[in-house]
Amino acid sequence: MSNAPENPPPPGRSWRNIRQEVQPVAMSRRGRRRRQLAWLKAGVLLTLAAAGGWGVHLAVHAWGHDRAALATAVHSDPVREVVLITDGVLTRAWVTAALALPRPSSLMALDLPTLRNRLLAHGQVRVAVLTRKFPDTLVVTLQERTPVARVQAADGAGQPRQLLVARDGVVYDGVSYDRQMVAGLPWLDGIRLVRTAAGFEPVAGMEDVSALLTTAQLQAPHLYREWLIVSLTRLAAADEIVVRSQGGMEAVFSRRRDYFKQLAQLDYVIDRTRETPAAPALLSVNLALDGQVPIRVQEEAPDRAPGVGPGFSHSNSQRKAKRDL
Amino acid sequence: MISNSSRIVAAVEIGTGKIAVLVGAITRGRSLNIVGVGVAPSRGVMKGEVIDYKAACEATHHALEMAEKRAGARIEEVWLAQTGGHLDGFYNEASVNVKSADNTVTALDIASVCALAKEKELPPGRSRIHEIRRPFRLDGRAVPDPEHLSGRRLEVGYWIVHGPESKVSDNIHVVGGYHLEVRELVLASLGSGALLTTADERAQGALVIDIGKGVTDYVLYRDGHVLVTGTLPVAGDHLTNDLSIGLRVTPAQAEMIKLRHGRGVVVTRDKADKVWLNGDASFGDRQLPKLAIETIAAARVGELLEVVRQKLGPAFSPEHCGAGVVLTGGTAKLPGIEEAATRVFGLPARRGEAPSWVKDELKDPMFSTVLGVFQFGLRTAHEHALPPRRKTGLLSNLTRIFAST
Numbered sequence: 001m002s003n004a005p006e007n008p009p010p011p012g013r014s015w016r017n018i019r020q021e022v023q024p025v026a027m028s029r030r031g032r033r034r035r036q037l038a039w040l041k042a043g044v045l046l047t048l049a050a051a052g053g054w055g056v057h058l059a060v061h062a063w064g065h066d067r068a069a070l071a072t073a074v075h076s077d078p079v080r081e082v083v084l085i086t087d088g089v090l091t092r093a094w095v096t097a098a099l100a101l102p103r104p105s106s107l108m109a110l111d112l113p114t115l116r117n118r119l120l121a122h123g124q125v126r127v128a129v130l131t132r133k134f135p136d137t138l139v140v141t142l143q144e145r146t147p148v149a150r151v152q153a154a155d156g157a158g159q160p161r162q163l164l165v166a167r168d169g170v171v172y173d174g175v176s177y178d179r180q181m182v183a184g185l186p187w188l189d190g191i192r193l194v195r196t197a198a199g200f201e202p203v204a205g206m207e208d209v210s211a212l213l214t215t216a217q218l219q220a221p222h223l224y225r226e227w228l229i230v231s232l233t234r235l236a237a238a239d240e241i242v243v244r245s246q247g248g249m250e251a252v253f254s255r256r257r258d259y260f261k262q263l264a265q266l267d268y269v270i271d272r273t274r275e276t277p278a279a280p281a282l283l284s285v286n287l288a289l290d291g292q293v294p295i296r297v298q299e300e301a302p303d304r305a306p307g308v309g310p311g312f313s314h315s316n317s318q319r320k321a322k323r324d325l
Numbered sequence: 326m327i328s329n330s331s332r333i334v335a336a337v338e339i340g341t342g343k344i345a346v347l348v349g350a351i352t353r354g355r356s357l358n359i360v361g362v363g364v365a366p367s368r369g370v371m372k373g374e375v376i377d378y379k380a381a382c383e384a385t386h387h388a389l390e391m392a393e394k395r396a397g398a399r400i401e402e403v404w405l406a407q408t409g410g411h412l413d414g415f416y417n418e419a420s421v422n423v424k425s426a427d428n429t430v431t432a433l434d435i436a437s438v439c440a441l442a443k444e445k446e447l448p449p450g451r452s453r454i455h456e457i458r459r460p461f462r463l464d465g466r467a468v469p470d471p472e473h474l475s476g477r478r479l480e481v482g483y484w485i486v487h488g489p490e491s492k493v494s495d496n497i498h499v500v501g502g503y504h505l506e507v508r509e510l511v512l513a514s515l516g517s518g519a520l521l522t523t524a525d526e527r528a529q530g531a532l533v534i535d536i537g538k539g540v541t542d543y544v545l546y547r548d549g550h551v552l553v554t555g556t557l558p559v560a561g562d563h564l565t566n567d568l569s570i571g572l573r574v575t576p577a578q579a580e581m582i583k584l585r586h587g588r589g590v591v592v593t594r595d596k597a598d599k600v601w602l603n604g605d606a607s608f609g610d611r612q613l614p615k616l617a618i619e620t621i622a623a624a625r626v627g628e629l630l631e632v633v634r635q636k637l638g639p640a641f642s643p644e645h646c647g648a649g650v651v652l653t654g655g656t657a658k659l660p661g662i663e664e665a666a667t668r669v670f671g672l673p674a675r676r677g678e679a680p681s682w683v684k685d686e687l688k689d690p691m692f693s694t695v696l697g698v699f700q701f702g703l704r705t706a707h708e709h710a711l712p713p714r715r716k717t718g719l720l721s722n723l724t725r726i727f728a729s730t
Contacts, residue, residue: 015452015510018494022501026378030386035504 123172341539361396
């Protein structure tokens, strides 16, 4: 025991003074692998840090010398080509015109959302995706609407104008469609077009009409070919779709019943009427009722060849063109 | 779940029988969450000393890798349990006269007396492992903190644990071979004692004996402080060896007999009572007298406990050990060993049980030391100025990674 000195001497050597580093040869295989992983991790982080630093340096340099370069971020060439990929009929020329690209315009400087909105402003375009393909190509991928009917409206000058109606009720100007295909579409009746800033409001109930027309087109094309007017007058009130064919016959369909069954009944009624000796002309067939199909026939059969169905063409191959209203 | 603010620490015990590793996430320096466990049979270690560096590395690194995989996190530092017959301890005390005119103890007085008590030179080639302070005494009365108290003479004593630097560094280098740094070195007995006794028991006085495969560690507490620690190079292996010689069986068979029929005290009275050596009707299988097995085992257990008592010397007195004897370690699983300890020490003895916060799968005595290392390390971490809570952010992470590499 002793009195405390002013500066006490340091205590003896502690285990903390033992050198802990181990030579690589004295490390186990697991230890060496662990050390390599640590170095790799450090290397990756160092590289990332260096890359980040270089990026910051470039940004600072660009800010000082060429601020416009920061806006484009990546140097690219002017747009030299527009590539169109579509599932419809629109052409590259139409797309180029619709896009109205400023010239010259760098690929990187293009405002893709604005260009996309320009394309979507046309009702025929349902989906539009624009992608840059470096160095100088703009790729436009479109999904188009398919018309199921047509409608007549007056343009700004009061002149009649033919518009197309898609399955989702969108009304639009058809572009690049085959004229014969358009002429084969039935007219819509009993609807009221409401103008909007971009065109017209979608037609209500077109899902049901489209289902009927598609079923008829696929299952009874000989009947569909004769359909001239599809009226939606009674759709909202009575769930009924009235179809007038070229021969003057009127068929009433219900959207509550299976369209395929109603078409089969119509086909049967037409066939049975045709087979009767008098072969009267059918004026109307009501398919909207369950269990019975009321029909109305002309009192005196018109002078026609025996076996010819009333109001329908004789042969499938002899298709009559639908009249334009 | 390991949060970003956690330190991933591994408590490692390189024992003679097995290597045990626990990985814990320490949050804010005090909250511990055990997230990984790794255990591997030990190789290249005898009586707590590394005798085959490569074999010890393979076994330890296997356990570390297993624990790291189960934790799903990279270990950042290691707290290593230290044991072995090479460790020794001594008590040194010092006193100073209180310097201030009004005899009030200042922080400078405390620092001076502590430095004096620790300054005793060690023999060449030895390193300090622990410096465990006993209570201060101010004019002869024990005080936990003498600062601002009045008195003339301030005394303090330290129990200093030390060991040969070469052997201590062997253990550290085994861990270093896995590219890890040992941040804390904790005497195995202190770890076990910290886990298996409560503060009240330590205040009453308790003796904790950890009987492993190669060494026996013990720690004696009095008045809540560590009085004596020690390590004996005698343990379960000697019991197996005695059975092997006494019964003329192989060491493997002797180990099996020890586990099946060994006892700390003799209970069999019938000399004709016999047990089968293998019990599988194989060639060479024979019957052995159960009384002989128990006699050999009980004699060695009694002798081992007697040696502990002799080593404790006058430091041990039953009247200052109110909480009794706590036994732990693999050999403490021997039936009747509590009774043997009671006979030797004249005190109630019990097997140590991990506290309730320990998960069931970690309550096996093999994890007592590593769990205790965590507990002891957390309690004393502030003494060694551990790094502060890990900071997040790219720069901090980079600094830490470069520091670790």
